[in-house]
Amino acid sequence: MDDTSKRTGGYGFETRMIHAGSQPEPVTGARQTPIFQNTSYVFYDSDHAASLFNLQTFGFIYSRLTNPTVAVLEERLASLEGGRGATCCASGHAAQILTFFAFMEPGDAFIASNRLYGGSITQFGKTFKKFDWTCHFVDVDDPDAVRRALTPKCKAIFVESLANPGGVVSDLEALSAIAREAEIPLIVDNTLATPYLCQPIDWGADLVVHSTTKFLSGNGTSVGGAVVDSGRFDWSVSEKFSSLSAPEPAYHGLNFQETFGDMAFTTHAHAVGLRDLGPAMAPMNAFLTLLGTETLSLRMERHCENAQRVAEFLASHPKVAWVSYPGLKNDRYHELAQKYLPKGAGAVFTFGVAGGFEAGLKVVESVNLFSHLANVGDARSLILHPASTTHRQLSDEQRQAAGAGDEVLRLSIGLETAEDLIADLDQALTATA
Numbered sequence: 001m002d003d004t005s006k007r008t009g010g011y012g013f014e015t016r017m018i019h020a021g022s023q024p025e026p027v028t029g030a031r032q033t034p035i036f037q038n039t040s041y042v043f044y045d046s047d048h049a050a051s052l053f054n055l056q057t058f059g060f061i062y063s064r065l066t067n068p069t070v071a072v073l074e075e076r077l078a079s080l081e082g083g084r085g086a087t088c089c090a091s092g093h094a095a096q097i098l099t100f101f102a103f104m105e106p107g108d109a110f111i112a113s114n115r116l117y118g119g120s121i122t123q124f125g126k127t128f129k130k131f132d133w134t135c136h137f138v139d140v141d142d143p144d145a146v147r148r149a150l151t152p153k154c155k156a157i158f159v160e161s162l163a164n165p166g167g168v169v170s171d172l173e174a175l176s177a178i179a180r181e182a183e184i185p186l187i188v189d190n191t192l193a194t195p196y197l198c199q200p201i202d203w204g205a206d207l208v209v210h211s212t213t214k215f216l217s218g219n220g221t222s223v224g225g226a227v228v229d230s231g232r233f234d235w236s237v238s239e240k241f242s243s244l245s246a247p248e249p250a251y252h253g254l255n256f257q258e259t260f261g262d263m264a265f266t267t268h269a270h271a272v273g274l275r276d277l278g279p280a281m282a283p284m285n286a287f288l289t290l291l292g293t294e295t296l297s298l299r300m301e302r303h304c305e306n307a308q309r310v311a312e313f314l315a316s317h318p319k320v321a322w323v324s325y326p327g328l329k330n331d332r333y334h335e336l337a338q339k340y341l342p343k344g345a346g347a348v349f350t351f352g353v354a355g356g357f358e359a360g361l362k363v364v365e366s367v368n369l370f371s372h373l374a375n376v377g378d379a380r381s382l383i384l385h386p387a388s389t390t391h392r393q394l395s396d397e398q399r400q401a402a403g404a405g406d407e408v409l410r411l412s413i414g415l416e417t418a419e420d421l422i423a424d425l426d427q428a429l430t431a432t433a
């Protein structure tokens with residue numbers, strides 16, 4: 001078996017969407033994964049308890065660390081991404097903190113794309129400063145700019161495979177080569193693409209983060225996050241990653257890399273990250289997200305098909321200044337999208353309405369079928385004016401860089417009838433006259 005089929009049991013993506021990580025519940029035979037809505041688990045005896053706490057035995061202790069329902073989702077996401085292990089947590093932002101917390105120390109730095117989801121720019125640029133972590137934001141379309149920004153303190157490169165909201169596609173192969181040279185991990189936020197459209201680990205990503213809140217759950221019901229580890233990064237490659245490759249005092253000098261090998265990051269993220277930071281995923285949210293994963297491929301196909309049709313309609317509309325959707329042939333990211341997102345360019349994109357800020361507000365106030373709110377990846381179509389909402393904490397310059405200027409509207413195209421979506425946008429654009 002090649003590397004990929006070893007990681008996936010040889011099963012196809014759609015089979016793994018439904019079966020990976022789950023089996024009939026052994027006591028009752030329940031076929032769908034039950035919701036283990038409990039906090040704690042009885043120890044067989046005091047030796048069993050001791051070996052669990054020493055990380056010598058795998059098992060459940062307390063649901064802040066691990067929970068059987070959450071564990072099924074973790075295994076499923078690891079399988080869908082072709083990774084070795086996964087850690088689920090309370091939100092996409094929690095997944096990002098958990099990821100960096102595993103190896104960053106005060107005074108450390110990392111490089112991130114300057115066109116990330118607005119919340120990530122705020123988290124990395126402002127809140128991470130409180131931990132004395134510095135984020136260097138770089139235009140990652142320019143590999144030389146990324147190389148120039150690298151300092152000895154840099155411990156990772158962070159990009160989105162398909163960026164929210166600008167429709168920016170990252171050249172993952174080029175970026176992973178830079179990360180490999182620098183002996184630091186490439187971290188890819190795969191939220192908007194989902195593992196169905198893009199497989200970052202195949203292109204050299206070491207860690208993949210998700211806001212499962214979006215397409216993975218798919219119904220706008222459950223906030224959640226995950227980090228999937230490829231298991232390929234050797235944390236003992238340099239002194240930089242000592243939290244994962246030097247003796248850990250809180251576990252009697254245990255060395256995670258030595259003891260757990262390709263499960264070092266995932267074990268650490270549970271045993272230290274979730275233990276001490278505390279952002280556990282609720283079992284109910286894991287259950288709802290598992291339901292979402294079962295239909296992921298079907299939904300993503302329809303999301304992409306509808307988005308392509310809406311984007312083509314907008315591109316020819318007189319009230320529309322521009323459309324930034326990598327599925328359009330003349331888009332600057334079309335070629336990269338064909339390479340990294342061959343099944344479709346996703347369903348979240350932006351367009352510029354003629355008439356700027358006021359016209360943008362008018363459109364969100366005039367739509368009927370689209371919901372005006374701050375989310376993406378719902379079965380319903382969503383619209384947002386980033387400049388007055390999600391990106392309002394950013395400076396004008398940051399907003400422009402993030403593709404969220406005054407005239408920009410963001411769409412998340414749902415699963416409705418495409419003609420109905422087109423008609424709704426048409427009447428709202430006409431209302432701006």
Ligand SMILES: *Cc1c(COP(=O)(O)O)cnc(C)c1O
Pocket residue numbers: 091092093094117119120160164189191192210211212213214223224225376
């Ligand atoms: C929503 C989102 C996040 C943050 O996830 P939450 O679940 O809202 O914390 C991070 N990255 C991207 C690309 C997102 O769309």
